[in-house]
Amino acid sequence: MRIEGETATNTDPTGRWSLVVPLKPLARAKSRLVPASGALLRPRLALAFAQDTVAAALSCPAVADVVVVTDDRAAGAALAALGARIVADTPAAGLNAALAHGERTVRASRPGAPVAALNADLPALRPAELSRVLEFSAAFPRAFVPDAAGIGTTFLSAGPGVEFRPAFGGPSRARHLASGAREITLAGIDSVRRDVDTGDDLRVALALGVGPFTAGRWAAGVPAMDR
Secondary structure, X not given: OEOOOOOOOOOOOOOOEEEEEEOOOHHHOOHHHHHHHOOOHHHHHHHHHHHHXXXXXXXXXXXXXXXXXXXXXXXXXXXXXXXXXXXOOOOOOOHHHHHHHHHHHHHHHOOOOOEEEEOOOOOOOOHHHHHHHHHHHOOOOEEEEEOOOOOOEEEEEEOOOEOXXXXXXXXXXXXXXXXXXXXXXXXXXXXXHOOOOOHHHHHHHHHHOOOHHHHHHHHHOOOOOOO
């Protein structure tokens, strides 16, 4: 794998992207949603978020494949049914290790592919907005999308052969900026920035328009939060 700044040759004739989506076991996912959703609905919403994220990503013409890194068998089966490739989180060493493992998996089969990490909690994700982000990212060795709060990161790209270097978690926007990645500040990509951790986040995502899995699960649930 080369370091940024060196010349790379894209051996993938289509130039389409491979996306790596990390997903922690549903029993531990989205704990901050409990006040809004209740304990029973929380893991079901976490899965629905991932389903809508993966379905939207696979509908994007610029995307060749989606690799989901997870040890949750039920979630893996549901996402595989959508067309994702499921990879076990064998490092079991946290989010960034899982992303690096997913990147290695992608490049073992598609060594010339551009790769991007995408959060699993983007239930309002729109394929057209993701396409714009990927098109912009293609001009830079590494690029990232800050979350709606401007603190974290929802997307990180690495061009063909470029070292991925994920630094997700907490104030990751600052870390990705410091690492030399280009910040993507395009207008009109709200769905790519809107991750969901809290009830307030979910309200905004619902207003944007979530995908069918989240919409259906929300409608069927009995959350504590007023709709």
